[in-house]
Amino acid sequence: MRTLTAQEAATLSTRTYVTHLRVRVRRPDLTDVDLGALLGQDWLLGVTWNESTDTPVAQATVSARRNGPGGVTSLSPMVGGSVVNYTGSGSFAPLLKEGRQFLIDVASLPAGQLPSPSDWREVFWGRVDSVDFGPEELRFDGRDYYGGLLQDTFIEAEHNYGNDSVGVAVQDVMASILAENGGVATLYTPVDPMWQLGRFTQKRVPVYEALQQLAAQLGWEVRQVWLDGFGFLLMLRSPDRLASTPVWTFGPDDYVELPVVRRSLAEIRNVVEVVYSDYADRDATNLPKRKTVTSTSPSSVTEYNRRYMQVTEASNSNINSTAEARRLADAAIADLSDSALEVEVSLRASFWPLQVGDMLSLLPDGMSLDTPQMLAVVSVNHAFTSDGLEKTSLKLRGRPSISRTSWMERDAAPGVAALSKLSGPDAPGNVAVASKPGGAIVTFTPAASGPAWDSYELHVSSTPGFTPSNATLKAAQSTTRFEVADLVPTVTYYAKVRGRTAEGNVGTPSSEVTLTPRYVAPVDWQPLVSTASIISNPDFEAANTPGAPPDAWTMANGTWGVDANLETGTVFSGTKAVRLEATARLSRIQAQRFVVRGGERFFISAVVLIQPPSSGRDIAIYVNWFDRWGAFISTTVAATVGALSLASFQELGTDAAVIAPSTASFADVIIGKVSATDAGGLPYYVIIDSVRASLLPRVPGFTPPTFGDGYTSDLSNGRRYVGSRIENGCRLFLRGAVVLSGSGAPGTHLFTVADAHRPSVPETFEVRTSTGSGRLTIFANGQAHLEAGGNAFVSLSGISYPALGA
Secondary structure, three states: OOOOOHHHHHHHOOOOEEEEEEEEEEOOOOOEEEOOOEOOEOOEEEEEEEEEOOEEEEEEEEEEEOEOHHHOOEOOOOOOOOHHHEOOOOOEOOOOOOOOEEEEEEEEEEOOOOOOHHHOEEEEEEEEEEEEOOOOEEEEEEEEHHHHHHHHOEOOOOEEEOOOOOOEEHHHHHHHHHHOOOOOOOEEOOOOOOOEEOOEEEOOOEHHHHHHHHHHOOOOEEEEEEEOOOEEEEEEEOOOOOOOOOOEEEOOOOEEEEEEEEEOOOOOOOEEEEEEEEEEEEOOOOOEEEEEEEEEOHHHHHHHOOOEEEEEOOOOOOOOOHHHHHHHHHHHHHHHOOOOEEEEEEEOOOOOOOOOOOEEEEOOOOOOOOOOEEEEEEEEEEEEEOOOOEEEEEEEEOOOOOOHHHHHHOOOOOOOOOOOOOOOOOOOEEEEEEEEEOEEEEEEEOOOOOOOOOEEEEEEEOOOOOOOOHHHEEEEEOOOEEEEOOOOOOOOEEEEEEEEOOOOOEOOOOOOEEEOOEOOOHHHOOOOOOOOOOOOOOOOOOOOOOOOOOOOEEEEEOOEOOOEEEEOOOOOOOOOEEEEOOOOOOOEEEEOOEEOOOOOEEEEEEEEEEOOOOOOOOEEEEEEEEOOOOOEEEEEEEEEEOOOOOOOOEEEOOOOEEEOOOOOOEEEEEEEEOOOOOOOOOOOOEEEEEEEEEEEOOOOOOEOOEEOOOEEEOOHHHOOOOEEEEEOOOEEEEEOEEEEOOOOOOOOEEEEOOHHHOOOOOEEEEEEEOOEEEEEEEOOOOEEEEEEOOOOEEEOOOOEEEOOOO
């Protein structure tokens, strides 16, 4: 309850007092206008304001006469000729308009006594939400200032808060949310809740909703509350659930009636189970384990029998420890386990000091009640009318608590909402294994009955009869097929599969199976699948299929084993090469296709040894191009080389570059003899090793500058547009010439290069101009200024400087 002076307490105890009302509207210049004394007239017709535990934002409605005497003056914001809609300086500013602040003051005094300035007590501070200026009566509604403003302020971007190592106090997180979303309020926390938050992502919701969600996880609330000496503040607070002393007592002489006196089991819960994820205890997938804590009120169970409630926290909830879950369960028990009595009270007069959560003593009327009752204020509504009617209506129930409605929204009791499932799937069956290079493929069939699966875990160990754990988890995904990798070939492993429900509950593991991975071999790859945009197995070291060419290679011409064989004696690198035999038949080998893009340049080379010394013993590299569907486009001869006088290795393809056609998507390389025999008709052998295909960098294009006023590119005599480009990633080059455009007002500023092409420091160059030699400086902001010479023509040929950051 609001703190009262001794005189106020004495007055409110007399039952014969009168409460005076004042409504002030605050203009943009922060001056207040009293609607009860505006232009010497009382415009007020009625005022109501209320607050409730179920509604964290207080609300008020004010009714007033729309027009003054004679209809000359109007409170309507749409009447521009009304004097009340102008400030003292003469500016048009409607007095009543959405967004305006307004205040409600009261003064309770003995009958016949008028209030002095010190008697007024501010009981509501809000912000106008709407103004209805219909016939005769004008009405405006509003919510309390901080609550309304924060309900209307949206968190526009997700943001991370908290800290997983030491945590961040919940009130500090709330303060950060407020500061980063308008900073319209400062949070006051009279008692430290002692709750440190781990890292979490705040979703895009209204600011007030974000604050209330955090507070609700504590069993607390955020509300605009009056604090003596400070006024209205935004407060994070806990209900005084242990309150035992009433702040005021009301007897039959204080109230007109008790319109509602009832008892109900509907919202009583005396066994509360909280399901949460324990951040400190993780399962094999490194996810927090789902756990439960239960709080019970034995006395309530004795009186009402067991009334169960389950509160399920999301897996990413800030309630992620046993202590936090226990505190939440205890708060629910404190708010819901007792007092099935609910009473509505209509007081004979206004009693403005009451606030939600106040504990009252209600004396019996001998009809509905015959014993005193200690009950908490759940809601309070004040109403005043112009004919002198003033009253306060109360709703009382149990002990101080947060909103029971909010608790019921979290209730997962049977028949109310779905309970959190805590059992895992039954063991999967038909587990089968197929070995593959460096791993295996494991398939299985889900159990035909039991809880539904959401995903499966694959556990692998080198120890038979192992128990699945964090250390053995190999993969987890929503599939009935796992591809295991990163295993040592030929080593025996053991595997089990177990299911997991959507709630995170782990089930029974399958029977154990064995895995024996094998070594990877290029022969496993499909013909049109490229693992990189270079030649596969370029040194022929992988030759895993007896009687066949090395992996990823085929015969383009000739027969393997007759016209070509694996060479292990004379090699350039490693232990293997390919030998094209002297069989008097054309023989060539062909690499697996690789991916290309139209316009790309490739350097194709190989190392070859050709049997000397006759002429006409030539070896060539051919590149075949294919489109996206694999259709042949054309062939390019990349390089040709003849025999040396001595039998030694030489490079084939030195400085040879080929360009992919514009429609090309694949290419392959063929290397071999140009003809079956030499110029004399004799057969010869060739040894091929180390075939390479290297992608060359693209030559960048020129970026046009932004010309200064009156300048453009000189395109005469076939000249190209002015532009700049970075070559080799480190130096910038300019081209073209600048001339007058024939319009504008040319100055010394010729052009500005692109931001990425700016020099790090001013660079000055000697240039050829229309009047001879000139001087051009390009500054660090990218602007090029002609400092000497004629501006009718300026050549940029030869200008080069280090690229920014080079």
